[in-house]
Amino acid sequence: MKIRTIALNTLKEAIRDRILYLLFFFAAVSLISSRVLALLTVGDRVKIIKDVGLASISIFGMLMAILIGTGLVYKEIDKKTIFTLLSKPIERWEFLVGKFFGLVLTLFIMITLMTLIFLVILFLHSFRVEGRLLLAVLFIFIELILITAVAILFSCFSTPILSSIFSLSFYVIGHLSWGLEPLIRRVRPGVARSALQVLYTLLPDLENFNFKTEVVHGLTIEPRFFIYSAFYGLVYTVFVLFLAVLIFKKRDFI
Amino acid sequence: MAAVLQIDDLHKSFHVGFIPRRREILKGITLAVSQGSIFGYLGPNGAGKTTTLKCVLGLIFPDKGSIRLFDHPHLSLRAKERIGYLPENPYFYDYLTAEEFLNFYGQLFGLKGRLKAEKIDRLLARVGLERARHLQLRKFSRGMLQRIGLAQALINDPDFLLLDEPLGGLDPLGRKEIRDIIVQLKQEGKTVFLCSHILQDIEMICDRVAIIVGGRIISQGALPELISEKILFAEVTVSGLAPSDLEGMGEILSTRGDKILLKIFREEDVDGLVARVQQNKGRIHSLVPRTETLEDLFVEMVKQG
Numbered sequence: 001m002k003i004r005t006i007a008l009n010t011l012k013e014a015i016r017d018r019i020l021y022l023l024f025f026f027a028a029v030s031l032i033s034s035r036v037l038a039l040l041t042v043g044d045r046v047k048i049i050k051d052v053g054l055a056s057i058s059i060f061g062m063l064m065a066i067l068i069g070t071g072l073v074y075k076e077i078d079k080k081t082i083f084t085l086l087s088k089p090i091e092r093w094e095f096l097v098g099k100f101f102g103l104v105l106t107l108f109i110m111i112t113l114m115t116l117i118f119l120v121i122l123f124l125h126s127f128r129v130e131g132r133l134l135l136a137v138l139f140i141f142i143e144l145i146l147i148t149a150v151a152i153l154f155s156c157f158s159t160p161i162l163s164s165i166f167s168l169s170f171y172v173i174g175h176l177s178w179g180l181e182p183l184i185r186r187v188r189p190g191v192a193r194s195a196l197q198v199l200y201t202l203l204p205d206l207e208n209f210n211f212k213t214e215v216v217h218g219l220t221i222e223p224r225f226f227i228y229s230a231f232y233g234l235v236y237t238v239f240v241l242f243l244a245v246l247i248f249k250k251r252d253f254i
Numbered sequence: 255m256a257a258v259l260q261i262d263d264l265h266k267s268f269h270v271g272f273i274p275r276r277r278e279i280l281k282g283i284t285l286a287v288s289q290g291s292i293f294g295y296l297g298p299n300g301a302g303k304t305t306t307l308k309c310v311l312g313l314i315f316p317d318k319g320s321i322r323l324f325d326h327p328h329l330s331l332r333a334k335e336r337i338g339y340l341p342e343n344p345y346f347y348d349y350l351t352a353e354e355f356l357n358f359y360g361q362l363f364g365l366k367g368r369l370k371a372e373k374i375d376r377l378l379a380r381v382g383l384e385r386a387r388h389l390q391l392r393k394f395s396r397g398m399l400q401r402i403g404l405a406q407a408l409i410n411d412p413d414f415l416l417l418d419e420p421l422g423g424l425d426p427l428g429r430k431e432i433r434d435i436i437v438q439l440k441q442e443g444k445t446v447f448l449c450s451h452i453l454q455d456i457e458m459i460c461d462r463v464a465i466i467v468g469g470r471i472i473s474q475g476a477l478p479e480l481i482s483e484k485i486l487f488a489e490v491t492v493s494g495l496a497p498s499d500l501e502g503m504g505e506i507l508s509t510r511g512d513k514i515l516l517k518i519f520r521e522e523d524v525d526g527l528v529a530r531v532q533q534n535k536g537r538i539h540s541l542v543p544r545t546e547t548l549e550d551l552f553v554e555m556v557k558q559g
Contacts, residue, residue, distance in 0.1 A: 005361040009347070016349040080345035084406065087311045087339035087416075088362045089331040252314040254268065 002090045003098040010102020014068050027060035031117050046126045050216045053118040058140045061111055062171055065144045069151025070163035072099050082253055093245045103148050111141050136215040142233040143209035147171060149237045153244040174206030208232050258414045258445045259287040264319035266305055279305045281469040292446040294460035298556055302469045303449045304342055307418055311339055338407035342418040348392035352383055352402050355391060356409060363410040377405040396423035416447045421455055433459055457548040465555045472555050481551055485543045488518045494536030503527050
């Protein structure tokens with residue numbers, strides 16, 4: 001109940017934040033421009049719309065998660081609104097989890113709106129809608145849930161600018177870390193290989209949530225990949241939130 | 255009477271600076287607030303008043319010492335359900351309207367439906383903000399924020415209120431209204447812990463006070479015990495006499511026209527002055543004795559501390 005109250009208040013805060021509308025505006029422009037890009041391209045125009053559309057949802061969703069997520073907890077501490085809130089009968093973890101769900105709810109609404117725009121543009125071009133696209137969007141959303149948890153973790157102990165840089169680095173590293181896998185295979189067994197394996201395990205692999213290429217090009221995906229990716233997302237998110245709670249629980253609010 | 259708040263040997267330090275240095279803010283605070291009283295917590299800026307409050311509320315963790323609220327550990331939710339807190343500067347969600355703001359805090363205490371709506375109506379009326387119900391908090395003046403802050407502190411009908419500078423930023427009328435509310439709360443059986451710099455208000459409404467200087471409580475007790483009834487001096491306004499006639503009677507503070515304002519330090523000198531005025535066929539316009547005030551005590555304690 002308390003988590004729900006804090007989550008709904010966070011949603012209210014986020015939807016009254018101008019930055020959300022600014023990002024949504026640019027996302028809409030980007031989605032609409034996919035149609036223009038398709039006109040300028042030689043080849044399968046529908047694929048271009050799908051490609052650009054899904055990429056726009058992913059990138060603007062990530063920006064929303066980071067730019068709003070990194071400010072949420074910090075603002076409460078900086079503006080000292082947390083003083084009154086934590087004097088009420090709520091546990092610190094309830095506050096943090098409430099903030100997390102509030103932002104997830106905001107992102108869900110935004111992703112739904114962006115997906116609607118995307119599907120309308122696609123429908124106007126090809127007069128059909130593919131259900132598989134929603135699968136790609138679902139995994140973008142799962143990735144954003146993890147990014148939200150990361151943004152909140154950094155927001156517990158650092159300023160919004162630093163937290164944004166850290167979260168963005170997490171996102172970039174997460175999308176490049178898969179490159180370590182072929183490297184590990186090439187290196188001879190030994191210390192270097194073990195070190196690379198440890199590094200690969202520790203670093204996030206956000207490519208697990210990327211089904212865009214398969215969906216756009218109509219490739220088959222085995223269901224076990226979906227299950228693995230969803231499970232990976234869940235475990236990683238819970239782990240990051242747990243870390244955030246540990247830090248937040250011990251903090252002094254001066 | 256049972257102590258609503260019991261603090262024993264509370265210590266708290268912070269690490270400050272680029273190369274962190276330990277700075278001790280609270281150096282062994284011990285105090286008890288008994289049920290149904292208004293307890294004034296006084297101290298100059300930086301003495302440790304707000305730090306004490308933050309420790310009680312669980313916003314910061316003490317290095318040493320114990321805090322009990324209603325005989326529960328202070329961090330227990332059962333204790334927090336029975337308290338209301340108004341922070342020093344009103345920091346609230348400025349994107350909410352007054353009604354949404356109280357609604358939010360009401361929900362945190364599990365209030366629902368009609369009961370919650372009625373409570374919000376009552377509280378808005380009590381703090382005089384019915385008209386501002388649909389106004390966003392970012393458009394509130396400082397005084398209005400203080401009032402809505404008091405309303406949120408009362409949303410759970412708390413038994414114990416911790417108010418940090420509740421009268422700051424209010425005009426004289428607003429101050430009187432909030433002071434009246436605090437006295438009413440006491441009459442309703444509630445206990446109030448009040449941090450304030452406005453000593454006249456503390457003196458007017460508090461039963462007990464504690465004075466904190468440099469992280470230590472240097473004086474605490476019931477107000478009548480702390481402030482002596484002894485007359486410190488008397489201010490007398492006389493006319494019909496020349497200043498030279500009053501030589502040796504006291505200190506002449508001012509002369510305006512025929513009137514002389516004289517400060518007399520010893521009670522027994524008053525009779526002598528009256529006799530001299532009669533002898534010179536003069537007039538006494540006013541005679542105001544000044545007993546010790548909380549301000550005198552506070553200034554003296556801070557100087558000593």
